[in-house]
Amino acid sequence: MNTRRFRELAHNGLWKQNTGLAQLLGLCPILAVSTSMVNAVSLGLATILVMALANLAVSALRSYIPYEIRIPVFILIIAALTTVVDLSFNAFFHDLYLVLGIFIPLIVTNCIVLARVEAYAAKNDPLGSTLDGVMMGLGLVWVLGLLGGIRELLGAGTLFSGIEMIVPSLSAWNVFGDGYPGFLVAMLPPGAFITLGCLIAAFNAINAKLAERARRRPPAAPIAQDATDAEPAAAG
Template structure:
């Protein structure tokens, strides 16, 4: 069975309609734990996207050779292999960020969004569709990570892009933007409750936008139907 989509639909699914973080609500443990700053969220988002991309491609390539009875263990092994590769690369080239993210890098293996895409999509579609699906799902997850991380960093510390050198190297040491000065950090934004509140606000905003778009489309459809009945131009 093949579930094919065009690339525009895959983009909309990954970035908005079926976003793994705010629609499927998958991978919430690392999402809430590491989004204390924009850079932390971006680092984990890039790592997750690379794993999604690599695992989707590999699963799609071997889908016709893996017996159904053992497909899940095989998919987990594939994902674990790519997580190990990404972990070693981060250890070698972004050691500071690797230390900050800590246990949440190997825990990418347990991210249900990754195994879910491998099972639901990559195992049923050609490589180019599976690769693009992994890229868009990873981009959607990364977008929420950096959005939540940016919100918490600004409210908690009054800065943005703190620790950019951990990801981009020495030339980004002066990349920190100081938005406002504060004598005391806003602890609610920094601590885990702030992550829950921030994610809830993001989900609420998405739902409001979806309802507004749906309401507008319904009004436009009524206008079109009325015009057809009366025979008037729109």
């Protein structure tokens, strides 16, 4: 894979086609699990695993899957991989598994995964498809982490609450101290919608500013004709 293709996949996944801010896919887990940064990032990492492995499997098997039944086969592959991730979380991060609850199995129905499998993995090579899944997943992770961090900070005055479920030696960071009363709306569904709306507005504003800057950029100067090429033309 060349550098140009890698940069294109990374830019599309992390920013241009960001699943949470540009495509607005998977809003149910984005809004429901983002009450804390740890919960949000953990679900995002589980989604990365499923997306990368599903893209790899579909890309490797695409020539053997009849076009007419591709969607049921894709869902079966995603369901099998989601089950593996679900059981792994239950075995190694049981407390976190109990907190995330039904949202890990619901990765099967997450339109982000099926959309990338259908739009990219079914038409491209395994390496590029795997990288596409990873980058799209990372784009979801940073949105989830930012959304969860903002809601947790405003709602409870802490960051990394629940980190002890992953690393027992660590604990949450109490940013505003014990006297912070909390902002309940930030932890409720309306707070999730408002915060995500602000992030989408900021995303669109940044893209508009970048587009305006690109329009104002002066065009590149034409390349001067080489003297050895101009001489025969003049002679003619």
